[in-house]
Amino acid sequence: MSAESGLTAGRLGHRRSRRLKEKAIELVLFACAMVAVLTTVGIVFILLKESLVFFRAVPIGDFLTDTQWTPLFADAHFGIIVLLSGTLTSAAIALSIAIPMGTVLAIYLSEFAGARTREIAKPVLELLAGIPTIVFGYFALFFLTPILQQVLPWLPGFNLLSAGIVMGIMIVPYVSSISEDAMRAVPVSLREGSYALGATRLQTAVKVVVPAAFSGLAAGYILGISRAVGETMIVAVAAGMQPNLTFNPFEQAATITAYIVQVAKGDLPHGSIGYQTIFAAGLTLFLLTLCFNLLGYWLRKRFREVY
Amino acid sequence: MTTMEQKPDLATLKQKAAARQLNFFYGTKQALKSIELPIYEHRVTALIGPSGCGKSTFLRCFNRMHDLYPGNRYEGEIRLFPDDVNLLAPEVDPIEVRMRLSMVFQKPNPFPKSIFENVAYGLRVRGLKNKTEISDRVEAALKGAALYNEAKDRLHDLASNLSGGQQQRLCIARALAADPELLLFDEPTSALDPIATASIEELIQELRTKVTILIVTHNMQQAARVSDFTAYMYLGELVEFGWTDDVFFRPKKKQTEDYITGRFG
Amino acid sequence: MRRDDTAAIRAVIAAGKRKDLAFAVLGVAALVFAAATFVALFTDMLIDGGHRLKLDFFTNFASRRAENAGIVAAWVGTLTVMVVTAAIAVPIGVASGIYLEEYAPRNLFTDIIEININNLAGVPSIVYGLLALGMFVHTFGLGASVLTAGLTLALLILPIVIVSTREAIRSIPGVIREAAYALGATRWQMVKDHVLPYSMPGILTGIIIGLSRAIGETAPIVTIGAVTFIAFLPPSPITAEPPFLSFEWLSSAFTAMPIQIFNWTSRPDAAFQANASAAALVLVLMTVLMNAFAIWLRWRLRRNIKW
Numbered sequence: 001m002s003a004e005s006g007l008t009a010g011r012l013g014h015r016r017s018r019r020l021k022e023k024a025i026e027l028v029l030f031a032c033a034m035v036a037v038l039t040t041v042g043i044v045f046i047l048l049k050e051s052l053v054f055f056r057a058v059p060i061g062d063f064l065t066d067t068q069w070t071p072l073f074a075d076a077h078f079g080i081i082v083l084l085s086g087t088l089t090s091a092a093i094a095l096s097i098a099i100p101m102g103t104v105l106a107i108y109l110s111e112f113a114g115a116r117t118r119e120i121a122k123p124v125l126e127l128l129a130g131i132p133t134i135v136f137g138y139f140a141l142f143f144l145t146p147i148l149q150q151v152l153p154w155l156p157g158f159n160l161l162s163a164g165i166v167m168g169i170m171i172v173p174y175v176s177s178i179s180e181d182a183m184r185a186v187p188v189s190l191r192e193g194s195y196a197l198g199a200t201r202l203q204t205a206v207k208v209v210v211p212a213a214f215s216g217l218a219a220g221y222i223l224g225i226s227r228a229v230g231e232t233m234i235v236a237v238a239a240g241m242q243p244n245l246t247f248n249p250f251e252q253a254a255t256i257t258a259y260i261v262q263v264a265k266g267d268l269p270h271g272s273i274g275y276q277t278i279f280a281a282g283l284t285l286f287l288l289t290l291c292f293n294l295l296g297y298w299l300r301k302r303f304r305e306v307y
Numbered sequence: 308m309t310t311m312e313q314k315p316d317l318a319t320l321k322q323k324a325a326a327r328q329l330n331f332f333y334g335t336k337q338a339l340k341s342i343e344l345p346i347y348e349h350r351v352t353a354l355i356g357p358s359g360c361g362k363s364t365f366l367r368c369f370n371r372m373h374d375l376y377p378g379n380r381y382e383g384e385i386r387l388f389p390d391d392v393n394l395l396a397p398e399v400d401p402i403e404v405r406m407r408l409s410m411v412f413q414k415p416n417p418f419p420k421s422i423f424e425n426v427a428y429g430l431r432v433r434g435l436k437n438k439t440e441i442s443d444r445v446e447a448a449l450k451g452a453a454l455y456n457e458a459k460d461r462l463h464d465l466a467s468n469l470s471g472g473q474q475q476r477l478c479i480a481r482a483l484a485a486d487p488e489l490l491l492f493d494e495p496t497s498a499l500d501p502i503a504t505a506s507i508e509e510l511i512q513e514l515r516t517k518v519t520i521l522i523v524t525h526n527m528q529q530a531a532r533v534s535d536f537t538a539y540m541y542l543g544e545l546v547e548f549g550w551t552d553d554v555f556f557r558p559k560k561k562q563t564e565d566y567i568t569g570r571f572g
Numbered sequence: 573m574r575r576d577d578t579a580a581i582r583a584v585i586a587a588g589k590r591k592d593l594a595f596a597v598l599g600v601a602a603l604v605f606a607a608a609t610f611v612a613l614f615t616d617m618l619i620d621g622g623h624r625l626k627l628d629f630f631t632n633f634a635s636r637r638a639e640n641a642g643i644v645a646a647w648v649g650t651l652t653v654m655v656v657t658a659a660i661a662v663p664i665g666v667a668s669g670i671y672l673e674e675y676a677p678r679n680l681f682t683d684i685i686e687i688n689i690n691n692l693a694g695v696p697s698i699v700y701g702l703l704a705l706g707m708f709v710h711t712f713g714l715g716a717s718v719l720t721a722g723l724t725l726a727l728l729i730l731p732i733v734i735v736s737t738r739e740a741i742r743s744i745p746g747v748i749r750e751a752a753y754a755l756g757a758t759r760w761q762m763v764k765d766h767v768l769p770y771s772m773p774g775i776l777t778g779i780i781i782g783l784s785r786a787i788g789e790t791a792p793i794v795t796i797g798a799v800t801f802i803a804f805l806p807p808s809p810i811t812a813e814p815p816f817l818s819f820e821w822l823s824s825a826f827t828a829m830p831i832q833i834f835n836w837t838s839r840p841d842a843a844f845q846a847n848a849s850a851a852a853l854v855l856v857l858m859t860v861l862m863n864a865f866a867i868w869l870r871w872r873l874r875r876n877i878k879w
Contacts, residue, residue, distance in 0.1 A: 032667035046706035108599025132788025198406035230696025293694035434584035
């Protein structure tokens with residue numbers, strides 16, 4: 001009896017310190033998880049703080065409507081549309097390649113290809129996705145542009161087309177991976193129902209599987225858009241860094257991202273208007289990609305819930 | 308279900324299909340052994356047996372569903388009449404087979420489309436383009452599946468908005484629209500509530516005057532209610548086949564009797 | 573079915589099968605195109621820069637004369653920054669993953685953390701650079717140092733580490749946890765002794781993939797001000813006098829492989845183009861090797877696990 005109570009007494013004492021230790025550990029883990037939240041807070045804070053300084057000097061109306069971007073000139077203009085045009089044009093070119101090619105690949109891998117083909121394809125696409133974007137930029141400038149110039153001799157050395165095409169190829173693995181996951185989540189019974197009515201593979205894929213997986217596919221497309229808009233090095237290297245209000249792919253232009261890199265590469269006195277512009281531009285970019293990311297997240301949650 | 312007095316002589320009945328020495332292999336594992344089974348025209352034939360006896364496997368041989376997955380092998384024949392063609396022959400196109408036979412699955416599987424488009428799917432797949440003809444055949448199929456009155460005002464609503472029983476009737480309409488020669492049911496009511504089940508069973512009774520039906524069911528009472536003929540399978544073999552009330556009330560094999568009386572399941 | 577239909581039906585089926593075949597060809601073509609891009613990239617760099625891959629390339633500093641320029645500062649810088657990145661991202665990322673999978677209650681707060689992580693994964697890398705520039709370089713006064721770079725890249729790859737940790741932990745069956753609890757283990761003991769060891773391979777894979785991504789990132793480190801012309805290496809962590817350990821290297825200026833490539837790509841001189849190719853080749857090899865290792869590791873661990 002006394003031995004038992006001795007045992008219990010020891011245990012109880014232990015338990016309290018053990019509980020404290022557990023709580024402490026949980027707190028540490030929680031703090032680590034909060035780093036993600038703090039990062040977002042930090043990003044929003046710094047972008048807003050520096051942009052606010054900028055917008056005290058430059059009215060937001062001008063920022064949104066001016067058609068010139070010459071922040072470092074004596075007669076400075078701050079029209080973000082100029083940079084946006086470069087961003088949107090290059091993104092549009094990239095997506096016109098990435099979305100079709102990514103979807104075709106996803107349908108092929110999910111509905112047509114055998115297990116062995118898929119085993120080869122997955123690493124190939126993952127390796128493609130792992131190539132640093134600066135290397136893609138080099139590829140666009142020194143490999144693709146000369147080839148394009150053979151076909152279009154008047155094409156300038158820096159142009160949005162080359163950058164857009166390579167960006168598109170870079171994005172394909174992202175689109176195809178998410179789209180393929182979405183399609184493979186469609187239940188087998190739906191496919192069998194289609195085949196049992198005499199449909200071919202393509203008919204089943206296009207008429208039944210793709211519509212069923214649509215919100216997942218859309219999430220993949222949104223991710224692609226987000227990647228295209230936020231891409232920096234490919235456009236910085238291959239599209240040139242001259243701000244140019246254009247939607248013509250055969251011209252050179254600076255994107256929001258390329259502009260930030262260009263300014264940051266030079267000497268940036270802290271607090272100068274040049275310093276502030278990159279934050280204003282960065283804020284624009286952040287808000288743009290935030291909208292797309294939230295949309296994509298919501299869509300992906302929806303397709304996961306359906307099945 | 309045919310009563311004793313109405314039973315005609317088997318020799319006078321027309322066969323719609325027949326399995327002849329059918330063996331089936333999943334890879335190296337043999338799932339069906341030497342099955343010989345006649346399917347009589349305009350009758351309901353039920354396949355019963357404990358889980359794993361191969362009844363669904365057998366059903367899926369008819370419309371070549373096993374061809375969709377690698378590693379499966381058929382031996383023997385399933386002949387379809389009056390053409391007298393072997394559905395399992397390698398020269399016979401599985402897609403064509405699936406256009407002539409229709410299947411209703413265990414869990415209702417409507418496509419993410421409208422009610423109308425679900426039923427019209429099989430027609431479009433066959434290349435039918437004429438809008439009036441499609442519309443007419445969809446209407447006829449929905450009537451045949453006893454769904455038309457409930458659906459006629461919302462033909463272009465999503466099929467997923469229907470209840471479970473309605474969805475299964477939609478799947479039946481979808482199967483009927485293509486004018487099949489043989490209608491295959493793979494445990495069509497096991498995912499439905501008793502009321503929906505009763506309405507499907509009633510439907511099956513009506514349908515058999517127009518189309519031949521082969522139904523797999525794990526529910527013996529359903530087989531007794533709904534079918535003219537019953538085949539009892541066990542471990543991949545056909546143990547007994549005959550008129551339903553013969554199999555249920557006067558089984559020839561002890562194995563059959565044991566299953567029917569519930570000595571095992 | 574009426575028999576006179578048979579010929580018409582057969583024609584329809586034949587047309588459908590032709591479309592199936594056409595699509596399969598298209599799918600394979602897309603795959604081949606993706607693989608071909610990879611091959612073209614590799615070959616192009618090899619041709620342009622292969623001849624520069626001599627020993628002195630790896631041991632020389634950058635130089636105004638292309639033939640003398642080398643990447644020693646760049647690859648040492650990359651490795652040094654990677655050490656810091658890993659030292660920060662791994663503990664915080666794994667801890668976050670553990671918290672979210674094992675400890676976090678299902679409430680709004682946890683949802684906020686999860687949404688944040690999802691969103692951060694989609695934030696363009698240059699925005700991380702802006703965060704670093706504003707907060708770490710200026711507000712915290714850390715300057716354009718190895719520490720700043722490591723911190724920035726750690727935050728960048730944090731979502732990758734968190735997501736792979738979570739997926740690795742999630743794949744452990746609940747019965748293992750229940751068995752541990754039934755033997756009287758506390759939650760932390762269960763995590764430490766069971767969850768972590770079993771999910772280690774998956775976590776490791778995620779870390780490698782994250783680091784291979786960080787190695788190729790250019791935009792954030794350009795933005796914080798990594799210089800390109802550096803004629804020295806960060807000071808050694810091991811010193812001759814006591815206490816024999818120095819952290820001076822953390823606050824040292826630095827450069828990295830992607831920066832060097834970027835700089836050389838921007839020079840119009842063809843000789844520097846060769847250097848850029850060679851450096852790009854080295855970087856791609858590093859990335860590909862890391863990715864391939866991660867893929868192999870994932871394949872290997874899938875074979876061993878027999879839950």
